[in-house]
Amino acid sequence: MTVNVRDLRPDDPTDVEAFARVRHLALPYILWTPDAILHNLAHTPAEARFRSLVAEEEGEVIGTAQVHLAHESPEPGQGMLNIYVRPDRVHRGAGTHLVHAAERHLTDHGATKLLAWVLDEPANRAFAERHGYRPSRSAHFLRLDLTTGTLPPPQSPPPGVELRSAADLADDPRPLFELDAETASDEPSDVDTELTDYQAWIEQTWNHPCFDRELTTIAFVEGRPAAFSIAYTDGPTGRYATAMTGTARAHRGRGLAKLAKNDSLHRARAAGFREAHTGNDTDNGPMLAINKWFGYEIVASEVRYVRELG
Ligand SMILES: CC(C)(COP(=O)(O)OP(=O)(O)OC[C@H]1O[C@@H](n2cnc3c(N)ncnc32)[C@H](O)[C@@H]1OP(=O)(O)O)[C@@H](O)C(=O)NCCC(=O)NCCS
The missing domain is CATH 3.40.630.30 (Gcn5-related N-acetyltransferase (GNAT))
Incomplete structure (x- = not known):
């Protein structure tokens, strides 16, 4: 055949x-x-x-x-x-x-350099190696059951912090773009990311069909987005995933990522979603600590394979 x-x-x-x-x-x-x-x-x-x-x-x-x-x-x-x-x-x-x-x-x-994500199973790894690729960093897929009660209780924002949905930014999403750009560049990865093109971000990210503006939560400090958790949902199978969580450098370590993501997860559960998915680089200590706090469990891992061409 x-x-x-x-x-x-x-x-x-x-x-x-x-x-x-x-x-x-x-x-x-x-x-x-x-x-x-x-x-x-x-x-x-x-x-x-x-x-x-x-x-x-x-x-x-x-x-x-x-x-x-x-x-x-x-x-x-x-x-x-x-x-x-x-x-x-x-x-x-x-x-x-x-x-x-x-x-x-x-x-x-x-x-001149080729990169591929490979699900961490012996046959897949052997396949990549046979094609001349070598392993580099790795990442986990995580899943949280929203029905079993491990999700921590809802939190009230501290004074000066306000939680809003991304739908509230529909008239001018640029502040979210700026925060996404700042935090994406700090995410551990073997490929650096620089988001500089606002129009491209609007088309690719803001207008992505899975981007659920209602369930995406943004924590505002003094009227500016300081932390966010982007929710993706998919109509047909009723699934929910976190596409990105980030906190502005000046506001890290104050619990704002937890606050924003917790709000989004609670609103997802109230909307009927039964499980939440996400993915993290294995070197992302803070994000893995946050997801452990929520009760996420690792369900699979993947390895980045790289081939440098002469
Ligand atoms: C990851 C990130 C969102 C965390 O934001 P934050 O607002 O500082 O997070 P919080 O304050 O809510 O919680 C941080 C937790 O990580 C823990 N932590 C911080 N550094 C850590 C480390 N190196 N190893 C393990 N845990 C760590 C903190 O102790 C805290 O947990 P605690 O409340 O139990 O003490 C932020 O660092 C960021 O934007 N990073 C760049 C973007 C990124 O990587 N996003 C995740 C993509 S998957």
Whole structure:
């Protein structure tokens, strides 16, 4: 049987749903919706050369890849390839075909360093190593059951702090962009992030179909956003995930990240969500401590694999 690799067909809803389905089966800790997959394809800036690829066998989508340059990093030449094959369709060559197509695309556009997230299981690690990649840092996926009562009680904001939802910033989200930019640059990662383009942030982040403005909480200090917790939700399966939590440097260590995230989690539970997902770099001591306080448990880990090209 032959496996072919081609671009996702964004105008074909069946194809986009098949992509989301494969992703969900391979990596159930992240919210994959057809809307979000189309959104990334349409709104990632052109300089990222973003492509979504599928591996197809006899008309069935069995593997997926998202491939792009790290356009938000100050270091040029970094290419990202994230490849997931349906767990019940491995060993048919889909992964290898996707790696080759992704690497060709990235090197054609000047990448000299390739980075891929790999779910931390022996077969996946061996696959990455066979393709010349070496392990670097790692990250955890975490899950919190909102129904069992481990969530700490709601907290009242201290004097001078006010909690609002992101929907309150609909007329002017720029202060949230500025806070996201400051905190994203401090998040531990092997790829530095510099968010400088407000319009691109509006298109990619603020208008992301999973971004739930009502359930996103922002802690204001003296009228300015000081900490935030961004909620992603997905209509069809009723899932909730935290896409980012951050506190401005000048306000860290005062409990504001806990306060903002606790408020968002309580409002999510009140809205009927039964579990919460998130992900953290294994070196992010403060964020892992916060998530432990909430009662999150590690459900899986992934490892960043890197290949430097000569
Ligand atoms: C992580 C971050 C959001 C924390 O914000 P904050 O407002 O300072 O957090 P809080 O004050 O609510 O809580 C911090 C907790 O981490 C603990 N902590 C701080 N440094 C720590 C460390 N190095 N190791 C372990 N725990 C640590 C604190 O003791 C505190 O817990 P406690 O209340 O039990 O004492 C903030 O540092 C930040 O914006 N970092 C950059 C962005 C980022 O990495 N976001 C997470 C992305 S997944």
